[in-house]
Amino acid sequence: MPTNAGVAVATGTAAGAIIAAPLVLSAAGFTAGSVAGGSAAAFIQSVFYGGSVASGSAFALVQSAGTAGIGAAGNAAIGGITAGISGGLAALGNYMFVCLQTHEILWR
Numbered sequence: 001m002p003t004n005a006g007v008a009v010a011t012g013t014a015a016g017a018i019i020a021a022p023l024v025l026s027a028a029g030f031t032a033g034s035v036a037g038g039s040a041a042a043f044i045q046s047v048f049y050g051g052s053v054a055s056g057s058a059f060a061l062v063q064s065a066g067t068a069g070i071g072a073a074g075n076a077a078i079g080g081i082t083a084g085i086s087g088g089l090a091a092l093g094n095y096m097f098v099c100l101q102t103h104e105i106l107w108r
Contacts, residue, residue, distance in 0.1 A: 005090065006087055006090030006091055006094060009086055009090045010082075010083040010084075010086045010087035010090060011083065013082050013083065014078075014079040014080070014082045014083035014086070015079070017078050017079065017082040018078055021074075022069070022070060025062065025065060025070075026066070028040045028041050029041030029042055030063055030066025031066060031067075032067060033067070034063075034067065035063060035066075041062075044059065045059065
C-alpha cells in the first residue's frame with residue numbers, strides 16, 4: 001500500500017470518527033437533557049455509579065459531552081487519536097506487505 005493511501009485512510013477514519021461521535025453518544029443514551037432512562041448509559045450509571053457520578057470521572061466527561069456537545073477541543077482529540085491509530089495501522093500493513101514481498105523474492 002503506498003504511503004498516500006495510508007494518509008487517506010488516516011484522514012478518512014478521523015473524519016468519520018468526528019462525525020460519528022455525537023451519534024454514538026446519543027445512541028448510548030447521553031442526550032442534551034441528561035441520561036435517557038432505559039438506555040445503556042442509564043444502565044452503566046446505575047450499576048457502576050449508583051446514581052452519584054464523581055466530578056471529573058470518565059462517565060461525567062462523556063455525560064458532559066452528551067449534554068453540551070463535544071466542542072472543538074474534543075473533536076481535535078477524537079480526530080487526532082483516530083488518525084494516529086489508523087495511520088499507524090496503515091503503516092504497519094504497508095511494512096508487512098513489503099516484508100512479505102521481500103520474503104517471497106528471497107525464497108524463490
